[in-house]
Amino acid sequence: MSSYLRPTELDEALQALAAGDRIIVAGGTDFYPARVGKPVDEDILDVTAIDGLRRIEPRGDHFHIGATATWTDLIRADLPDWFRAMKQAAREVGGVQIQNAGTIIGNICNASPAADGVPGLVALDASVVLGSVSGEREVPITEFVLGNRKTARKPDEMVLGLNIPVCGTDAKSAFLKLGARKYLVISIVMVSAVLEKAADGTVERLRIAVGSCSEVAKRLTALEADLVGKPADGGLAALVTEDHIAPLSPIGDVRGSAEYRSDAALTLVRRAIAELTE
Numbered sequence: 056m057s058s059y060l061r062p063t064e065l066d067e068a069l070q071a072l073a074a075g076d077r078i079i080v081a082g083g084t085d086f087y088p089a090r091v092g093k094p095v096d097e098d099i100l101d102v103t104a105i106d107g108l109r110r111i112e113p114r115g116d117h118f119h120i121g122a123t124a125t126w127t128d129l130i131r132a133d134l135p136d137w138f139r140a141m142k143q144a145a146r147e148v149g150g151v152q153i154q155n156a157g158t159i160i161g162n163i164c165n166a167s168p169a170a171d172g173v174p175g176l177v178a179l180d181a182s183v184v185l186g187s188v189s190g191e192r193e194v195p196i197t198e199f200v201l202g203n204r205k206t207a208r209k210p211d212e213m214v215l216g217l218n219i220p221v222c223g224t225d226a227k228s229a230f231l232k233l234g235a236r237k238y239l240v241i242s243i244v245m246v247s248a249v250l251e252k253a254a255d256g257t258v259e260r261l262r263i264a265v266g267s268c269s270e271v272a273k274r275l276t277a278l279e280a281d282l283v284g285k286p287a288d289g290g291l292a293a294l295v296t297e298d299h300i301a302p303l304s305p306i307g308d309v310r311g312s313a314e315y316r317s318d319a320a321l322t323l324v325r326r327a328i329a330e331l332t333e
Contacts (some may be wrong), residue, residue: 060098060101061101078099111132117218125155127155135222135224135226136227140178160217166201170266170272177273178248184217185212186214187212189211194207248324261328262279297317305320
């Protein structure tokens with residue numbers, strides 16, 4: 056027989072996870088739709104009543120996004136301009152009702168190849184903070200999301216939040232998403248990019264991550280390296296070639312062929328860079 060637990064203290068939640076497998080639920084926007092018409096027979100751990108997990112705040116050299124912070128919380132938060140890509144992604148997650156209930160952490164833990172939040176977090180070098188009765192550990196998001204519906208979270212752990220290193224004061228970010236229609240759509244291709252310029256106007260650092268074209272969102276590290284030192288102007292986007300997109304491994308499905316996704320990824324990467332250098 057299933058049980059439902061909604062603790063108000065983090066320690067109580069971690070003790071419950073240590074005692075046996077439980078499904079952690081916050082917004083429930085993935086969990087409950089997958090069980091429409093079916094009895095919920097899993098043991099549930101609802102973490103929404105735990106104090107302090109909904110904060111989005113600066114903490115010295117990084118920003119912290121708590122485990123129960125929603126997409127709407129992110130949209131409304133007073134954050135630096137380099138969070139713009141994440142806010143753009145937040146507005147693409149379902150409708151307003153989903154944004155009000157769904158959490159950023161839930162999107163990461165669901166680990167869909169089309170998860171809207173993952174490319175932006177990969178481009179921002181985010182790390183995932185996990186907690187258990189044994190203590191805390193921090194894992195880069197590229198090592199946390201392991202594949203389709205697979206993460207590095209252990210059964211006795213829960214994700215406490217995300218840590219995002221502070222970018223330079225002039226850093227800018229962009230997010231682009233291609234779908235079959237404008238709203239309420241699963242992505243065909245997503246691109247998130249973060250640009251930091253040197254004093255002479257050249258690229259000091261550029262981070263580009265592509266989603267929906269691999270089992271997990273992938274950084275285009277060869278492209279990033281090739282563009283360092285180049286003028287961060289209108290000609291930068293033209294330097295992106297098909298070879299730079301080659302590390303991706305898109306699949307073909309009802310939303311688009313692998314060839315279409317590769318071509319679209321090339322176009323969106325160029326557009327994202329053009330947007331950042333306008």
